[in-house]
Amino acid sequence: MTFTRFLERLLQLIPVLLGVSVIVFVMMALTPGDPVQIMIGDQIVTPEQEAQMRRDLGLDRPVVERFFVFLGNALQFDFGQSFYHRRPVSEVILERLPATIELTVVAMLIALFTAIPLGVLAAVRKNSIFDRIATVGGLLGVSLPGFWFGILLLMLFAVHLNLLPVAGRINYGISQGITPYTHFLLIDTLLNGRFDAFRNALAHIILPAITLGLPMTAILMRVTRTAMLEVLRADYVTFAQAKGLSRQRILWRHALKNALIPTVSVAAIETGSLLGGNMIIETVFGWPGLGRLVVESIFVRNYPLVQAAVLLYAVIYVMLNFFADILYTILNPRVKL
Amino acid sequence: MKVIHRTIVASAIALCMAPAVQAQELVVGFTRDADTLDPANHRNRETETIIRNIYDGILTRSSDMQIHPEIAESYTQVSPTVYDFTIRSGITFHDGSSLTVEDVKFTLDRVILEGGMGDGQTSPRGSLLGPVESVEIVDDSTIRITLSEPWPLLPAMLPHQQIVSQAHVEEVGSAGMATQAMGAGPFRLADWRRGDSVILERFDDYYGGATGIPEAGPACVERVIFQVIPESASRVAALLSGDVHIINELPPHSMNQVENSPNAQVMTVNGTRSFFLAMNNEGDIFDDVRVRQAVAHAIDRDLIIDRILGGTATKIDGIMSPDAFGKNPDLPEYEFNPERSRELLAEAGYPDGISVTLDTEGALRDTAEAIASLLTNAGITTQVQVGEGTLLTQKWRTQGGEKEGDMYLTSWGNSTLDPFDIFVPTHRTNDRGNSAGYSNPELDALLDEAGAELDRERRGELYQQAEALVNAEVPYVYLWVPQDIYGVSTRLSNWSPSPDSRINLHRACLD
Numbered sequence: 001m002t003f004t005r006f007l008e009r010l011l012q013l014i015p016v017l018l019g020v021s022v023i024v025f026v027m028m029a030l031t032p033g034d035p036v037q038i039m040i041g042d043q044i045v046t047p048e049q050e051a052q053m054r055r056d057l058g059l060d061r062p063v064v065e066r067f068f069v070f071l072g073n074a075l076q077f078d079f080g081q082s083f084y085h086r087r088p089v090s091e092v093i094l095e096r097l098p099a100t101i102e103l104t105v106v107a108m109l110i111a112l113f114t115a116i117p118l119g120v121l122a123a124v125r126k127n128s129i130f131d132r133i134a135t136v137g138g139l140l141g142v143s144l145p146g147f148w149f150g151i152l153l154l155m156l157f158a159v160h161l162n163l164l165p166v167a168g169r170i171n172y173g174i175s176q177g178i179t180p181y182t183h184f185l186l187i188d189t190l191l192n193g194r195f196d197a198f199r200n201a202l203a204h205i206i207l208p209a210i211t212l213g214l215p216m217t218a219i220l221m222r223v224t225r226t227a228m229l230e231v232l233r234a235d236y237v238t239f240a241q242a243k244g245l246s247r248q249r250i251l252w253r254h255a256l257k258n259a260l261i262p263t264v265s266v267a268a269i270e271t272g273s274l275l276g277g278n279m280i281i282e283t284v285f286g287w288p289g290l291g292r293l294v295v296e297s298i299f300v301r302n303y304p305l306v307q308a309a310v311l312l313y314a315v316i317y318v319m320l321n322f323f324a325d326i327l328y329t330i331l332n333p334r335v336k337l
Numbered sequence: 338m339k340v341i342h343r344t345i346v347a348s349a350i351a352l353c354m355a356p357a358v359q360a361q362e363l364v365v366g367f368t369r370d371a372d373t374l375d376p377a378n379h380r381n382r383e384t385e386t387i388i389r390n391i392y393d394g395i396l397t398r399s400s401d402m403q404i405h406p407e408i409a410e411s412y413t414q415v416s417p418t419v420y421d422f423t424i425r426s427g428i429t430f431h432d433g434s435s436l437t438v439e440d441v442k443f444t445l446d447r448v449i450l451e452g453g454m455g456d457g458q459t460s461p462r463g464s465l466l467g468p469v470e471s472v473e474i475v476d477d478s479t480i481r482i483t484l485s486e487p488w489p490l491l492p493a494m495l496p497h498q499q500i501v502s503q504a505h506v507e508e509v510g511s512a513g514m515a516t517q518a519m520g521a522g523p524f525r526l527a528d529w530r531r532g533d534s535v536i537l538e539r540f541d542d543y544y545g546g547a548t549g550i551p552e553a554g555p556a557c558v559e560r561v562i563f564q565v566i567p568e569s570a571s572r573v574a575a576l577l578s579g580d581v582h583i584i585n586e587l588p589p590h591s592m593n594q595v596e597n598s599p600n601a602q603v604m605t606v607n608g609t610r611s612f613f614l615a616m617n618n619e620g621d622i623f624d625d626v627r628v629r630q631a632v633a634h635a636i637d638r639d640l641i642i643d644r645i646l647g648g649t650a651t652k653i654d655g656i657m658s659p660d661a662f663g664k665n666p667d668l669p670e671y672e673f674n675p676e677r678s679r680e681l682l683a684e685a686g687y688p689d690g691i692s693v694t695l696d697t698e699g700a701l702r703d704t705a706e707a708i709a710s711l712l713t714n715a716g717i718t719t720q721v722q723v724g725e726g727t728l729l730t731q732k733w734r735t736q737g738g739e740k741e742g743d744m745y746l747t748s749w750g751n752s753t754l755d756p757f758d759i760f761v762p763t764h765r766t767n768d769r770g771n772s773a774g775y776s777n778p779e780l781d782a783l784l785d786e787a788g789a790e791l792d793r794e795r796r797g798e799l800y801q802q803a804e805a806l807v808n809a810e811v812p813y814v815y816l817w818v819p820q821d822i823y824g825v826s827t828r829l830s831n832w833s834p835s836p837d838s839r840i841n842l843h844r845a846c847l848d
Contacts, residue, residue, distance in 0.1 A: 086373055096531070168533055168564055
């Protein structure tokens with residue numbers, strides 16, 4: 001892929017993102033009733049505060065002008081004030097972002113490191129008991145509702161076995177004296193050389209990450225299995241066998257490399273859908289991340305925050321898709337962008 | 338000598354066997370995080386619940402909703418519009434500085450004055466102090482609060498204001514107050530992990546809080562954590578696993594699970610929100626008291642409480658909670674009797690029944706459907722219309738404006754448990770919560786008289802009379818007060834839930 005093609009592809013993102021921002025903007029403009037009144041709800045505010053909210057939301061200006069102001073501000077990551085937090089929306093979002101990223105990355109890692117070996121094994125032992133169990137398990141993994149599976153895990157590991165905690169990121173007592181270099185607790189605890197705290201943070205993240213990563217694990221496993229089956233039938237694999245290469249070497253060095261191409265691009269796209277899953281999982285496990293913030297904000301009709309978060313999600317999703325495409329062409333040079 | 342020797346050995350063994358000393362940590366599994374830690378800058382119950390453990394008020398309430406002086410030593414009502422508060426001496430803030438009358442005046446001014454929070458910001462809690470006009474320092478232990486009109490609610494509303502340190506606010510500013518809490522309450526802020534938890538540590542120099550409530554002194558537990566767990570099934574799991582010791586909003590369907598667990602129990606308390614069915618008294622159908630009575634007789638409240646609310650609500654025959662001040666305990670009940678409903682309808686000229694609509698918001702849909710089917714059975718064919726909360730409020734709380742619609746299922750909160758902020762707004766002619774559009778000059782006169790009455794006992798009697806009057810006229814069908822349900826660890830002692838949903842942990846202990 002040439003650099004110009006890359007740039008062209010990058011430029012194609014602009015209309016997509018523009019479209020997304022129009023939708024996000026229209027969502028608020030089309031809400032029935034007066035958004036300020038709806039946001040205030042039962043709370044009592046002074047007329048000045050109400051006027052200020054109207055100004056903050058730009059409701060005193062024509063719709064088209066409002067859109068461009070919104071867009072201009074959004075480009076500078078300025079989404080106005082969060083009425084409920086009485087702080088800028090961007091500040092509230094940034095504060096919650098590390099927890100969500102950490103959870104998403106751990107979920108993704110769990111998914112990758114279980115799905116790929118399982119998928120390969122299922123393909124190699126096609127139609128064996130293991131394959132069947134993996135297929136049924138995969139189907140369950142995709143179809144089990146996250147909130148239900150999460151609560152099941154909680155009842156087992158937290159209540160009955162009393163091994164893991166229910167909510168939060170780390171125990172207060174153990175977390176004292178840790179310098180937050182990155183705001184990712186698993187990394188910060190290690191950088192501080194605090195293995196006790198690392199273990200505690202790991203114990204907190206393990207259940208939500210498994211729950212969040214389950215559908216992705218299931219999908220990746222099936223993709224890997226299918227791709228692997230196809231590759232194993234390819235001529236070059238037969239040739240490698242004829243050459244007398246060991247089975248292990250053929251599987252993990254030659255076959256997997258090619259079988260991973262679809263897996264990697266699906267993984268990138270699925271990482272985007274993890275963001276959606278976050279809203280439910282973070283609520284179930286009391287995880288202080290962005291997903292839960294969005295859910296809470298929807299309930300209290302905190303429009304500026306919901307707008308900003310939806311836009312952020314959309315941007316991340318679009319970017320992940322973009323990277324998936326790029327990655328695909330790098331891994332598979334036959335495909336042109 | 339031998340005895341001493343033995344004692345030493347025994348003590349040494351005992352010491353070795355003593356469990357490792359751990360900070361006594363009480364964890365509350367809480368539905369949501371605080372919006373801010375600034376007592377003057379929010380309108381949210383949960384936020385206040387957390388703040389109340391860090392800051393103390395001039396007055397406070399015990400869990401039976403009695404009002405007690407806290408930072409004040411005593412108070413007197415000098416005239417219908419003037420109250421004097423004697424402030425205790427020897428109270429210190431968490432930073433060691435002394436709490437003075439200047440701090441009290443500063444706190445209240447910050448709330449009531451236009452732009453009182455600085456930077457042009459006005460406190461959203463000002464309206465909680467209604468007609469408070471001014472706060473003056475009389476001498477170095479007395480504060481005088483002057484009202485612009487008589488307002489018997491003042492003592493009941495003062496617990497909603499928490500005293501801040503003037504020096505601290507001036508140092509950190511209103512923006513800093515959102516996170517840098519520093520009060521004179523039983524716990525000081527150790528850390529606030531937004532969205533995750535608020536961590537409080539015992540303030541060892543605490544003066545002891547309200548004298549009217551026993552067990553004064555520093556708090557029993559060393560650390561309190563409000564751990565945010567929004568999902569109720571997860572809160573229950575956290576309670577059962579022993580991770581947390583108190584959970585709020587225990588769902589009724591989990592009560593058995595908690596009761597059956599060896600390490601937890603259920604605690605309930607009547608809440609402060611009354612549910613009722615408003616009938617459009619200005620409309621052509623419900624202007625007839627017989628039709629309104631027909632509706633009252635058609636609704637089987639016991640059935641709905643049992644089947645839909647899991648048995649966790651208390652029936653009411655007037656707008657007020659059974660625990661409220663001025664509640665008339667002898668109100669006649671409109672018992673469930675659909676036959677009587679049909680008779681009343683026929684008397685009113687509707688032998689074939691009537692056809693009406695019932696407005697409600699999504700959260701009450703199940704209840705509304707149940708009411709509609711009961712009404713339909715009694716000849717009042719009812720269709721439920723679910724609408725958006727604020728739009729319904731605009732439609733029904735018209736304050737005298739023209740009203741459309743037949744019936745509206747809604748509720749009104751009353752955290753003071755005083756008739757003044759539930760009975761008056763929902764029943765006085767054209768008042769802000771009068772969704773029925775009810776108007777009765779005799780009642781208005783009674784409510785006005787009660788509002789200005791200084792003698793508490795007499796005031797209570799007036800409200801009781803008013804309730805009897807309204808009960809006969811049924812502008813609304815009064816339904817129930819839902820209970821607040823808590824799950825509590827069996828290790829916890831000295832704590833009970835409070836109708837205003839405050840969780841004050843000053844006196845709570847863990848074994």
